[in-house]
Amino acid sequence: MLLALIKIAILLGGLMTAAAYFVLLERRMAAWIQDRIGPNRVGIPLTNIRIFGLGQPLADGLKFILKEEFTPSHVDRALFVAAPIVILVAALSLFAVIPVGSFLPSKVAGHPLSDGPIEMTVAPGVDAALIYVFALSSIAVYGVILGGWASNNKYSFLGGLRSSAQLVAYEVPMGLGILGAVLAAGSLNLSEIIAAQADRGWFALLQPLGFVVFSVAAFAEAARLPFDLPECEQELVGGYHTEYSGMKLLLFLVAEFLHMITAAFLMVILFLGGWHFPGLTGSSMALDGWGHPGELWLWGQALVRAGVLLGKVFCIIVFFMLVRWTWPRFRYDQLMSLAWKVMLPLGLINFVVSACLEQLQGTLGYAWLRWVAIALAWIVLFGAWIGVSLLGSVTENRPRRPAQPLESDLRA
Amino acid sequence: MNEAALLVNFLIVGGLLFVTGMVGFLVRRNLIVMFLSAEMMLQGVSVSLIAWGRFHQDLGGQMLALFIIAIAAAEAGIALALILMLYLRSQTLDVAFWHDLREEGQPPYVDQGIPETHREEHKWPRLTPSGVRPEVDQEEQMHRSRV
Amino acid sequence: MSEWRDQLLQMLPGSSLLVWAVVLGGLGLWFRVALLDRPTALFSRILGLLSLVLLGFWLPRFGGWAEQVTFWLLASVAVLTAGTAISTRSPVYMAIWFALSLLATSGLFLFQNAQFIGFATITVYAGAIVVTFLFVLMLAQPEGDAPYDRVSWAWFSAPLALLAGGVLLAAMLLTFSPDGPGRPDASLGPVVPPSALATDQHHVARLGGELYSRHLIAVEVVGTVLLVAMVGAVAIVIQGKSAYVPGRQDGSRIRGRRDAPSASSGGAP
Numbered sequence: 001m002l003l004a005l006i007k008i009a010i011l012l013g014g015l016m017t018a019a020a021y022f023v024l025l026e027r028r029m030a031a032w033i034q035d036r037i038g039p040n041r042v043g044i045p046l047t048n049i050r051i052f053g054l055g056q057p058l059a060d061g062l063k064f065i066l067k068e069e070f071t072p073s074h075v076d077r078a079l080f081v082a083a084p085i086v087i088l089v090a091a092l093s094l095f096a097v098i099p100v101g102s103f104l105p106s107k108v109a110g111h112p113l114s115d116g117p118i119e120m121t122v123a124p125g126v127d128a129a130l131i132y133v134f135a136l137s138s139i140a141v142y143g144v145i146l147g148g149w150a151s152n153n154k155y156s157f158l159g160g161l162r163s164s165a166q167l168v169a170y171e172v173p174m175g176l177g178i179l180g181a182v183l184a185a186g187s188l189n190l191s192e193i194i195a196a197q198a199d200r201g202w203f204a205l206l207q208p209l210g211f212v213v214f215s216v217a218a219f220a221e222a223a224r225l226p227f228d229l230p231e232c233e234q235e236l237v238g239g240y241h242t243e244y245s246g247m248k249l250l251l252f253l254v255a256e257f258l259h260m261i262t263a264a265f266l267m268v269i270l271f272l273g274g275w276h277f278p279g280l281t282g283s284s285m286a287l288d289g290w291g292h293p294g295e296l297w298l299w300g301q302a303l304v305r306a307g308v309l310l311g312k313v314f315c316i317i318v319f320f321m322l323v324r325w326t327w328p329r330f331r332y333d334q335l336m337s338l339a340w341k342v343m344l345p346l347g348l349i350n351f352v353v354s355a356c357l358e359q360l361q362g363t364l365g366y367a368w369l370r371w372v373a374i375a376l377a378w379i380v381l382f383g384a385w386i387g388v389s390l391l392g393s394v395t396e397n398r399p400r401r402p403a404q405p406l407e408s409d410l411r412a
Numbered sequence: 413m414n415e416a417a418l419l420v421n422f423l424i425v426g427g428l429l430f431v432t433g434m435v436g437f438l439v440r441r442n443l444i445v446m447f448l449s450a451e452m453m454l455q456g457v458s459v460s461l462i463a464w465g466r467f468h469q470d471l472g473g474q475m476l477a478l479f480i481i482a483i484a485a486a487e488a489g490i491a492l493a494l495i496l497m498l499y500l501r502s503q504t505l506d507v508a509f510w511h512d513l514r515e516e517g518q519p520p521y522v523d524q525g526i527p528e529t530h531r532e533e534h535k536w537p538r539l540t541p542s543g544v545r546p547e548v549d550q551e552e553q554m555h556r557s558r559v
Numbered sequence: 560m561s562e563w564r565d566q567l568l569q570m571l572p573g574s575s576l577l578v579w580a581v582v583l584g585g586l587g588l589w590f591r592v593a594l595l596d597r598p599t600a601l602f603s604r605i606l607g608l609l610s611l612v613l614l615g616f617w618l619p620r621f622g623g624w625a626e627q628v629t630f631w632l633l634a635s636v637a638v639l640t641a642g643t644a645i646s647t648r649s650p651v652y653m654a655i656w657f658a659l660s661l662l663a664t665s666g667l668f669l670f671q672n673a674q675f676i677g678f679a680t681i682t683v684y685a686g687a688i689v690v691t692f693l694f695v696l697m698l699a700q701p702e703g704d705a706p707y708d709r710v711s712w713a714w715f716s717a718p719l720a721l722l723a724g725g726v727l728l729a730a731m732l733l734t735f736s737p738d739g740p741g742r743p744d745a746s747l748g749p750v751v752p753p754s755a756l757a758t759d760q761h762h763v764a765r766l767g768g769e770l771y772s773r774h775l776i777a778v779e780v781v782g783t784v785l786l787v788a789m790v791g792a793v794a795i796v797i798q799g800k801s802a803y804v805p806g807r808q809d810g811s812r813i814r815g816r817r818d819a820p821s822a823s824s825g826g827a828p
Contacts, residue, residue: 079655127762131678135665138686142658145690149651149697157701161694168690188763417621420735424618425634425667427731429641429660431724435588436645438720441707444692444699445650448657451688452641455664458680466671471769475777477668477676478770481683482781486788488688492695493792499699505650506707521712 003114007122011095019257020057026321028053033325061250069246072151079150084244084251087143091258094136096122097129098265099191101306102275103287105298117287120306121191130178130188133266134171137221140259141167147252148240159239162332163223169339170220170227176347177214180207180354181270194274195285202273206374208381209350211271213343218263220339223256225324229332264316272312275305346384353380415467422463429456443495443505447488454484580617581729584610585721588642607642611635630670637663648708650696654689661685675763 024039031038040053071080101120106113119125126132141164148160181203182188185196197203204211220227238244241252268274275281281304282288289297330338357373433452440446458477465473495505502509511521587606615631637660644656661684668677711717770778 079651125760126674127760128674128678131675131682135678135681135686138682138690141686141690142655145693145697146655149693157697161697164690165694168687171686186764187761414619414621417619421618421621421630421634422667422671424614424732424735425637427728428638429664431728432588432638432641432645434727435717435720435724438723439711439717440645441711442650442705444696445645445653445708448654448689448692449645451684452644452657452660455661455680455684458676459664459667462668462671462673462676465673471766472773474673474676474766475770475774477673478679479777479781481676481679482785485683485688486785488691489788489792490795492691493795495695496796499695504707505699505705508707508712523707523710524713 003118004122007120011100011122012092015092015095015258015261016254017057018261019254020061021054022257022261022317023060024053024056025318026324027056029318029321030325033322064250065247067246069248072243074152075243076150076152079146080243081248083143083147083150084248084255085143086146087140087255088251088258090136090139090143091255091262094133094258094262095265097126097132097190098262098269099124099194099274099309101302101309102191102194102281102285104302105287105295107295108299109295119191120302124191126189128188129190130182133262134175137167137171137174140255143252143255144240147244151240151243153243156238156240156242159242162229163240166223166227166229166332166335166339167221169336170217170343173213173339173343173347174217174221176344176351177210177217178270179347179351180210181214183351183354183358190269190274191285194269194276197273198276198281198283198285201370201374202271202276204271204273207271207350207354207377209346209377209384210354211267212381213347213350214271215267216338216343218267219320219323220335222259222263222320224260224263224320226327226329227335228324229329229335260320261313261317264313264320267316268309268312272316274312275309277308281305281308342388346388349380349384353377419463419467423460426456426459426463429453429459432456441507443498443507446507447491447495451484451488454480580610580613581725581732582610583607583613585725588646588721603646607639611638630667633663633666633670636660637667649704650700650708651693654693654696658685658689661689672762675766 028038028040038053039056041050042053042055042059043050045055045058071077099119099121103117103119104113106115106117123129144167145160145164148156148158148163151157151160181193184200184203184206185193187193187196193203200206219225241249244252276283282290282301287298287301289301353376357376361369361373430453433449433454433456436449436452437446440449458480461473461477461480463473465471465477498510499505508521508523514520583606587603587610615635620627621630640656640660640663644653644660647653647656661680665677665680665685668674668680
């Protein structure tokens with residue numbers, strides 16, 4: 001019980017700090033891409049010491065807390081206040097089943113900490129953990145749609161509807177993309193999926209099409225570019241958070257960043273091997289201290305595993321940010337037809353191919369079949385890529401008018 | 413845990429949900445509210461099914477609850493399509509509009525005593541005319557609650 | 560606490576406690592439902608809470624304090640939000656209260672160790688079905704306040720509905736009352752030792768195995784039903800080209816300056 005509370009405290013503190021510092025990272029990276037310097041002046045507060053702008057998140061947080069929180073008179077008060085709460089609670093609770101490492105040994109300097117090795121998950125052993133992740137992503141849609149409607153404002157309403165339609169549409173390819181990984185791992189528990197990848201190889205290698213489908217869906221679920229049409233400023237002012245200010249707006253923005261962090265965690269855990277790095281960490285789930293039973297080696301392995309997972313998540317988040325500041329965004333109808341007409345069939349194709357390959361490997365059981373399966377999966381990826389670009393179901397989506405002869409007064 | 417007592421508790425909760433859904437379906441006139449009450453009935457049944465499944469240590473209860481979820485989703489899709497078409501024709505979500513579908517020999521339903529919409533008058537802010545110093549009550553300004 | 564319960568049960572014997580609970584709950588709900596426009600909220604909520612408390616006294620105990628309190632919390636949230644859902648005036652609020660009831664029901668499923676069903680209920684029901692209905696509600700009733708939401712059919716509809724519901728509920732409750740036929744014997748021990756149900760490491764795998772072996776045909780049929788529903792929903796809504804009235808904003812027919820109906824006939828000047 002105490003252990004669970006400590007884990008929750010560490011997780012919450014770490015997440016909030018991470019969300020704040022990732023905002024700084026994003027601004028610095030945006031500045032680097034745009035050939036300027038980002039915020040680098042705010043260092044230790046009340047002094048003149050600048051440490052590369054690392055005090056900026058503190059300043060941002062203080063600004064949001066002290067800003068005037070204005071509730072317009074025409075809003076639906078109860079829902080207006082409830083919407084950011086719902087979305088933040090959903091975004092934070094998602095991290096209850098996500099492992100941030102594998103195990104911690106149960107002894108520190110000879111003192112036993114707990115009965116067995118401590119799993120680095122707040123709620124380990126939930127067998128349907130991935131469905132829990134989907135459930136909370138679905139709850140987050142409520143925050144968006146309620147925020148848009150409660151604001152009682154045309155633009156917020158439209159932005160909320162568009163945003164929630166996008167989120168709901170991309171839940172389907174997200175589910176289909178992970179089906180192949182779950183099939184290969186045999187369980188929905190995230191720690192088990194990492195253990196299966198440590199055993200068989202990363203699923204990004206075995207099922208690249210699933211990885212692509214899931215990444216695209218994860219970008220869309222986090223509402224990051226190239227899928228951020230519902231909330232970009234040029235289109236709908238602020239989208240569903242137009243009428244919000246102060247702390248409530250901070251909750252919305254923090255929830256958005258937490259969704260991005262969640263998407264990165266899921267990509268790493270489901271497809272990029274989690275804490276597994278070939279040769280560096282062990283390849284069995286339990287800690288074995290790289291063969292040495294001493295306590296120092298066990299702790300070393302535990303920390304290396306956690307570091308590998310967090311390092312991979314950091315790289316994926318840097319990738320998210322690079323994508324945001326370099327790519328243009330999709331138009332809304334292109335976005336929706338990408339979900340339904342491209343990602344859904346690709347997800348289905350990936351699932352069918354993965355199921356067939358798994359069954360083949362299972363029944364025949366030759367060792368070289370593994371490489372055949374990987375080769376086939378990559379051929380399917382390239383085939384799907386070529387097929388999608390040839391079919392052009394996303395780009396050819398404009399409403400067409402039939403060719404008509406020009407009317408007379410428009411000639412000459 | 414006393415499994416039998418657990419079963420009774422869950423069955424009663426499921427029954428309460430079912431009855432609430434049934435009352436909602438019979439009393440409300442909004443098409444969508446009626447449909448969501450029907451979904452509430454299905455949810456009550458699911459609670460009962462899961463409880464029975466646990467009591468008999470059979471996963472069949474959860475199987476049937478899963479099928480209920482899937483069929484409810486299909487039903488929601490079709491119900492939504494139908495409600496949309498009805499709305500496009502009548503511009504209202506009131507089910508009493510379609511009283512032409514009643515049985516033979518039934519008198520048409522006439523609404524009696526519908527309360528009027530007593531929405532309070534919205535006080536739009538008045539802009540002060542420009543170039544004129546606004547009239548402000550000094551006492552009120554001194555003791556205003558928000559700065 | 561249990562001596563209070565025993566005293567209460569002595570004062571009001573088992574079945575009349577039930578009757579009081581049902582009657583009070585019914586009254587509370589009637590006030591909310593039949594008089595949607597009147598401010599009787601506090602009174603009816605007190606009645607409803609009282610009836611739930613009485614019901615809680617009557618229900619048999621099944622475990623330690625932690626389990627009891629968890630169950631009561633989840634069950635009362637489920638029932639109270641369901642009651643509020645059907646008696647609230649605005650349909651958007653109804654959908655939201657219903658979603659809360661679904662969350663509580665999902666908690667009840669998790670309490671029974673049905674992890675997959677619990678999370679799948681939230682994902683499908685609360686996350687997809689109710690959201691879709693919220694879309695339609697928000698587009699169809701942007702004010703959220705319509706006259707037909709505030710009144711029921713005729714003066715006798717709400718009492719009749721509550722009577723029907725009350726009879727159904729009373730039949731079920733009386734079956735489980737101490738002198739009823741269906742009350743499980745308190746001396747019946749647990750059917751299965753509790754430790755076997757504690758943490759289920761392979762719950763989803765077992766579920767999948769059972770689904771695809773004993774219920775394979777049902778799964779295939781349900782898949783077909785979903786496909787048919789999808790096609791049917793699209794078929795119902797699509798109105799065909801003849802009913803499509805083009806306007807200026809979709810750009811499919813750009814009218815010229817003269818706005819003549821026969822402007823495209825052969826291009827005669």
